[in-house]
Amino acid sequence: MVAHLAEHTRTEALAHHLRTCQRGEHACRWHPRHRGCDGPMVLLCCRDDSGRLWRLADTCRTCTAATPHAAVVTEPLRHSPAALRPPRLLSPTDPAAGRPGDTVQIDGTSLSTTTRVNFGSAAVIPTSVTATQVTFVVPDSAPCAGQVSVSVTSTTGATSNALPFFVIAPPTTTGLSLTCLPAATGGPVTLLGANFLTGTQVRVGTIGNVAVIPSRPSQVTFTAPANPGRVGTVSAQPVTITIAGGTSRSGTTSIDYYLAPTITSTAPTSGTAEDEITINGTGLVNVDTVTFTDSATATAAAARARCGVGVMAILRPVMRIGARLGALPLPVL
The missing domain is CATH 2.60.40.10 (Immunoglobulins)
Structure with a gap:
């Protein structure tokens, strides 16, 4: 109960020297009278006689001893003033866009108690935390592309304001x-x-x-x-x-x-229709046209088959214009 009530204390704690005994200021209505306030301040949790009303108040040592149905919220359960302030992020994130696996830095205030980064719907454990900076890695579960909201949550459950982050899909x-x-x-x-x-x-x-x-x-x-x-x-x-x-x-x-194709020789050097002719040279890769040209500048297309650095062609009696290879004279008999 004491620990639970401690979570509901003020979010802006006063400096220790400014704290005053709330029991004494209420003219001892919360406890029997005594000679006056004295001693250091503590946070006291007490209830009334009915058991239905609970109070938290700064109380001096003397009033604490005189208050019934009360318990001191010990210092280890109390949060430092910095931790009590809700975390706040400063825009923008660095970088403001990235992809899964990228490291992102968030600057802000009261970040020292950050326990997780809220990356869209994913909860990410930060890689480093200071009072003014949180670093995390964009998770693999990030959407393929688009904008997500980024915030942080502290040990008290307080969540900061959200900043936009753009997930860039790789090409x-x-x-x-x-x-x-x-x-x-x-x-x-x-x-x-x-x-x-x-x-x-x-x-x-x-x-x-x-x-x-x-x-x-x-x-x-x-x-x-x-x-x-x-x-x-x-x-x-x-x-x-x-x-x-x-x-x-x-x-x-x-x-x-x-490389540009180059013809170095043919074998045989003469032939008739339907003869197989082997053309040797360099760059004869993915050849798609073999053309024979006779002395009258007419051309004959040929069927061909690739074979290493040579091309095997069968001369056909079909004439057409066009050539993809350099030409050597080859009489058509």
């Missing part, structure tokens, strides 16, 4: 408008995904960063840089985007840089 990438580019030049590409609006840069693997200003949350167009220093026929480079809420996961989206 995700789902694909690209182009998945292959010439290594010598690079080119424009549209990155697809979600949560791009606060994006600042797109990173293309080891090649470098490209500054961006997304106008839509689900896509952003950028110019992929050239990749002149690459080695081999194909260089796969992961593409990520960085926003205020972090960086997208690497490895989910990538660009393949290709």
Whole structure:
């Protein structure tokens, strides 16, 4: 009972030298008369004779001894003046936005007895507490995105005012408008995904960063840089985007840089329709058209099959214009 009543004492405790005996000021109506007040102040809990009315009052040592049906609220049960003041937060949080796992600092007053941080509907144990500052980590249970209210609760059960905090969802990438580019030049590409609006840069693997200003949350167009220093026929480079809420996961989206195809030889060097011709060279990856050109500048399309650094083609008697590869003279017999 004494401990419970102590929780209902004043929230703004007086300094010790300002406390006066409330029993004496009430002209001894609460206890038998004696020679006068004397001794240090204590907090006394007492009831009237009916047992239905309870009082808490600062009381001197002499009046305490003369008061029936009373008990002293001992000092360990009393709270310091700072602890009795309700916690108050000062805006804004630092940072004012973040994602799960980020450390957040709250500044305020009377925070020394904080036991939990109320992050939306989640109760978070603070990582550090002082009289003017509380630090906590944004929980994994935070909503994917949006505003939540942040407050603190003290050992007395008092809850502070609430401050807004914005949860920023990390970006995700789902694909690209182009998945292959010439290594010598690079080119424009549209990155697809979600949560791009606060994006600042797109990173293309080891090649470098490209500054961006997304106008839509689900896509952003950028110019992929050239990749002149690459080695081999194909260089796969992961593409990520960085926003205020972090960086997208690497490895989910990538660009393949290709060397320009070059023909070095054919075998055989002559043939007839339906013959199989092997074309050797470099950069012959993902070839989609093989074209034979005769002396009259007509062209013949050919079926093809990829095989390492060579392409096997079967000459067909169907003529069309267009070529994706460099051409070597190949007589059509």
